Ligand SMILES: Nc1ncnc2c1ncn2[C@@H]1O[C@H](COP(=O)(O)OP(=O)(O)OP(=O)(O)O)[C@@H](O)[C@H]1O
C-alpha cells in the first residue's frame with residue numbers, strides 16, 4: 424500500500440543571475456506536500472513564480488536549491504507520470520484532435536497496437552465531449568475546444584499527477600464553467616492528484632481541497648495553506664449559498680489585496696513563521712468577528 428503523500432517539495436528556491444547586481448531571488452524556502460488524490464491550487468500575483476514551481480514539478484525546469492520528491496524519488500526530468508496542461512494549448516497544428524491525443528498515448532504505451540491506441544485516445548476525447556470533432560485540425564477548433572484537447576491529452580496519459588497552469592483563463596465565462604465542471608467530475612471520480620495554478624479565487628474555491636497562498640515576488644514565499652472545508656459534493660452554482668463560502672472567499676481576497684504585499688513586513692516585524700510548515704488555516708468564522716480557526720498540521724481544528 425503506497426503512502427498517503429505523493430509529492431514533497433522541500434525547500435526549493437529559484438534564482439536568476441543579474442548583471443552586476445548579484446542574484447535575483449524569485450522565491451525561496453518553498454515547502455509543500457501533496458497527498459494522493461488531493462486537488463491543490465496555488466494562488467498568487469503575477470511574477471511570484473507559480474509557473475516556475477509548476478515547471479520544476481513537471482521536470483521542465485530545475486530549482487536553484489532544494490529538491491522535489493515524487494513517490495519517494497527525487498525528480499530528475501520530465502515524466503509521463505506528470506502530465507501538464509499548459510495555458511496555451513500546445514497542440515501539434517498539423518495533426519487532428521485524435522492525432523494529438525493518440526500521439527501522447529503512443530508515447531506512453533510504445534507496445535500498444537494502433538487500434539488500441541486509437542480506442543484509448545477516443546475514450547478520453549469522448550470524455551471531454553469532442554467525439555464529433557475528432558478528425559478536425561486545431562485551426563478548425565474554438566479556444567475552448569482546443570483547451571479540451573489539451574485536457575483529453577493529459578488525462579489519456581492517466582498520469583499520477585496532473586499539473587495545470589491557468590488552464591481556463593483564456594476562455595469565456597460559460598466555457599470556463601463547463602470545463603471546470605468536467606475537470607472536477609473527472610478528477611473527483613478518479614481520485615486524481617492535481618496541482619493547478621489560478622488567479623481566480625472562485626475557481627480555487629470550487630476545485631481545490633487546499634489553496635496555497637504565495638506572497639508577491641521577488642523573494643516570494645508560501646504565506647499559508649488554506650483548507651477548503653466546503654462539502655466535497657459541492658456544485659458550482661450553489662457555492663455562494665453554502666455556509667462558510669463568504670468567509671473563505673473574503674479570506675482569499677484579503678490575502679490577494681493586502682497580505683500578499685505586507686507579509687514581508689510581518690516577517691520582518693517578527694511574525695512567528697516556520698518555512699517548513701506554513702500555517703494551515705480554515706477561514707470559516709464560528710462567531711462574529713472571530714479570527715480564522717487554528718488547525719493542526721493535518722488540518723483538523725484545535726481548541727483555542
Ligand atoms: N530566464 C529568466 N531570467 C530572469 N528572470 C526570469 C526568467 N524566467 C522567468 N523570470 C522571472 O521569474 C518570475 C516568475 O515567473 P513565473 O512565470 O513563474 O511567474 P508567475 O507567477 O507564473 O506569473 P504569471 O501569473 O504572470 O503567470 C518573473 O518575474 C519572471 O520575470
Ligand SMILES: [Mg+2]
Pocket residue numbers: 473474475588
Ligand atoms: Mg504563470
